[in-house]
Amino acid sequence: MPVAFDTAPQHAEYAHPEVLVTTKWLAENLGTPGLVVLESDEDVLLYQTGHIPTARKIDWFTELNDSVVRDYLDGEGFAKLLSEKGVKRSDTVVLYGDKSNWWASYALWVFKLFGHEDVRLLDGGREKWIEEGRELTREVDPVTPSDYPVVERHDAPIRAFRDDVAAHFGNPLIDVRSPQEYSGERTHMPDYPQEGALKGGHIPSAKSVPWAKAANEDKTFKSLADLKTLYFEEAGLNPDDQVIAYCRIGERSSHTWFVLTYLLGLKNVRNYDGSWTEWGSLVGAPIVKGDAPGEAPAPKR
Amino acid sequence: MSKTVNTEALVEDFLAIPLRDRLTLLLEFSDNLPALPARYADHPDLLERVEECQSPVYLFVEVDEAKEVHLFFTAPAEAPTTRGFASVLHEALDGASAEAVLAVSADFPDQLGLSEAVSPLRMNGMRAMLARIKRQVREKLA
Numbered sequence: 001m002p003v004a005f006d007t008a009p010q011h012a013e014y015a016h017p018e019v020l021v022t023t024k025w026l027a028e029n030l031g032t033p034g035l036v037v038l039e040s041d042e043d044v045l046l047y048q049t050g051h052i053p054t055a056r057k058i059d060w061f062t063e064l065n066d067s068v069v070r071d072y073l074d075g076e077g078f079a080k081l082l083s084e085k086g087v088k089r090s091d092t093v094v095l096y097g098d099k100s101n102w103w104a105s106y107a108l109w110v111f112k113l114f115g116h117e118d119v120r121l122l123d124g125g126r127e128k129w130i131e132e133g134r135e136l137t138r139e140v141d142p143v144t145p146s147d148y149p150v151v152e153r154h155d156a157p158i159r160a161f162r163d164d165v166a167a168h169f170g171n172p173l174i175d176v177r178s179p180q181e182y183s184g185e186r187t188h189m190p191d192y193p194q195e196g197a198l199k200g201g202h203i204p205s206a207k208s209v210p211w212a213k214a215a216n217e218d219k220t221f222k223s224l225a226d227l228k229t230l231y232f233e234e235a236g237l238n239p240d241d242q243v244i245a246y247c248r249i250g251e252r253s254s255h256t257w258f259v260l261t262y263l264l265g266l267k268n269v270r271n272y273d274g275s276w277t278e279w280g281s282l283v284g285a286p287i288v289k290g291d292a293p294g295e296a297p298a299p300k301r
Numbered sequence: 302m303s304k305t306v307n308t309e310a311l312v313e314d315f316l317a318i319p320l321r322d323r324l325t326l327l328l329e330f331s332d333n334l335p336a337l338p339a340r341y342a343d344h345p346d347l348l349e350r351v352e353e354c355q356s357p358v359y360l361f362v363e364v365d366e367a368k369e370v371h372l373f374f375t376a377p378a379e380a381p382t383t384r385g386f387a388s389v390l391h392e393a394l395d396g397a398s399a400e401a402v403l404a405v406s407a408d409f410p411d412q413l414g415l416s417e418a419v420s421p422l423r424m425n426g427m428r429a430m431l432a433r434i435k436r437q438v439r440e441k442l443a
Contacts, residue, residue, distance in 0.1 A: 061418070
């Protein structure tokens with residue numbers, strides 16, 4: 001039984017308003033049976049410095065990634081993880097985190113690889129909750145383990161692999177990294193270490209729409225009108241396009257995947273989590289340097 | 302007499318406990334990062350930004366007449382891992398001789414047993430902090 005949806009008017013215009021909750025809604029619904037709040041941050045210690053009461057932590061690096069292979073958990077691993085977190089398959093999961101929900105969107109995308117039905121994002125994330133002076137605690141409540149079923153990961157609908165990208169040429173690609181990463185001036189975000197890929201640049205024909213353009217100053221998502229301007233008018237997407245988004249390792253592009261899928265309502269958006277750390281190191285993969293998208297090569301099917 | 306660098310003791314402290322507790326220990330370090338003295342708090346321009354870190358962390362190194370090293374850091378509360386790393390380096394190196402600081406292995410951050418829990422970019426940030434400290438020490442000795 002899902003927890004009642006947030007019917008906040010500011011979300012009503014989005015294609016899927018049910019996947020967002022406001023800070024007000026969350027504050028009022030904390031402790032509701034069937035609601036699990038999970039915090040997903042870039043900084044592995046941030047949760048421990050203070051978190052939303054009742055929230056449990058989920059860590060992208062140590063928990064959602066496989067510890068050996070570059071991949072996500074398999075069905076058994078995910079079932080074990082969520083059982084330990086006390087999450088039931090029928091639970092309503094609200095995710096939030098630092099950096100405009102960048103890592104919370106990433107966790108949400110991984111939950112969707114396993115088809116968890118009711119996962120929502122706290123609009124504005126950790127920053128908005130704190131900005132509003134809402135309660136934080138270091139208390140970690142004991143968790144009653146659940147019995148989360150083993151569900152096989154279903155990648156195809158929302159996850160693109162490198163061969164999918166090569167077969168996709170001619171359809172839109174969105175590069176959500178910084179302009180300097182897109183042009184090839186650097187292979188990581190500004191202020192982040194140079195790391196991860198051997199070559200700089202972008203996948204031919206990809207349009208540059210840095211992910212954070214979809215977020216307001218207060219870390220909430222931009223209005224539908226602003227998002228339409230950004231992605232439809234400026235980046236040239238159409239509502240019925242098939243789109244692949246990518247970044248460096250697939251986390252920032254999860255944010256864009258969320259926006260395109262749930263706020264703008266595109267039906268076929270995939271996240272290429274191999275992203276630039278894979279493409280920029282692949283022998284022979286086509287690359288364009290500079291600010292122009294460049295021509296799409298012939299698709300390899 | 303300068304204090305000796307206690308990198309080995311810190312490595313032992315971290316490795317003696319399970320991974321989960323190592324993070325708690327790092328959080329304690331983060332909570333205890335000394336505040337900047339007024340001479341730097343009022344002059345952020347004197348501090349060097351550690352560009353390799355994902356969060357804005359700044360550091361300043363003094364080498365006094367006895368050639369003892371004194372370290373000053375600032376990093377925001379919302380970057381506890383970065384603060385923790387800065388605080389560990391402070392604990393390890395502050396008050397030690399310049400010579401001893403320069404002799405610290407560049408691998409010290411990797412020896413703390415945190416790389417299973419902390420992403421490679423972060424570990425890179427801590428190595429970069431150490432490298433910048435050593436570079437400033439060399440510059441100040443010259």
